Amino acid sequence: MKVAEGLSIGSLSQQIGVNIETIRYYEKIGVMPRPGRSAGGYRVYGPEHVKRLHFIRRGRELGFSLDELRGLLRLVDGHSYTCAEVHALTVEHLEDIRQKIADLKSLKRVMSNMAASCTRDQIPECPVIDALYKMPPVRPPGSPAPARRAPSG
Amino acid sequence: MKVAEGLSIGSLSQQIGVNIETIRYYEKIGVMPRPGRSAGGYRVYGPEHVKRLHFIRRGRELGFSLDELRGLLRLVDGHSYTCAEVHALTVEHLEDIRQKIADLKSLKRVMSNMAASCTRDQIPECPVIDALYKMPPVRPPGSPAPARRAPSG
């Protein structure tokens, strides 16, 4: 459905590859601006919305939180950002990523060892279970979950 | 506070390094068994609870979801697990971790390039912003967020 000079939420959703519900959610929390409305109350999006949603999608893909994106977008919106500011945010985020990779690698090491010690027998005994029971904690108490699993998709 | 032959929730919390609220949460969702109670209604934990909470903490550190841990613990509880079963779960999880590392690495590459292209000038222009606006999506539509940020810790 193409409203004169504008996209419906469904078209926008398809074009950028972001769910309709997610777009409405972005509007609600203020990272997407409120679009115009048709006579019947349908949202009508222009090219600036397309650009912005694309920006958000890319940012999310790169692991920026919506809050960080809000920060970036505030800079962009005010046309007041400098390259240095953006660089700082980028580097900060990059450091996060590096840390996460390091965490996951040490995880992988431990898991690999566990799997390797497994005889895969049909016997009711497993070094993996033993390891989980006996292994001393690697990280200091109070940070019990350094790696959160991906939620679904 | 030491109840005769048992630990209070606070002592357990300290000993294993898991928040009191989290322990109660684990009880509520059924990964920790209900402990005994003192006359006044306080939870009283025994050595089996210590072992189990330790198991859960280690599992969480290794990135197992509570649901996966429930699965492992069901096997353990029934004393019916075989090494092969546990191995399968471990390998599956290991594959998840590998995939996540790969995702994060490609993320890092992109972010590094972006940061490197930055002049860090005090001018209101930045290739990072441009990149976010212009970069074509890497992944197919419908999976807008391959990397979710760690929640806090």
Add this chain to the structure above:
DNA sequence: CTTGAGCCTGTAGTGGCTACAGACCCTATC
């Protein structure tokens, strides 16, 4: 017996969505 720390239950909040219910709109066909 008082004090204060610890514990109890229950509820609500976090992030980033997703999934409904029940109503409304819009277009195409008959």
Add this chain to the structure above:
DNA sequence: GATAGGGTCTGTAGCCACTACAGGCTCAAG
């Protein structure tokens, strides 16, 4: 003009794995 079907609207509740209260109770020490 009626109707069928899709798309869209709002609002709410759910997901995970916690965390943070509020308002009351218990317990051990002094």
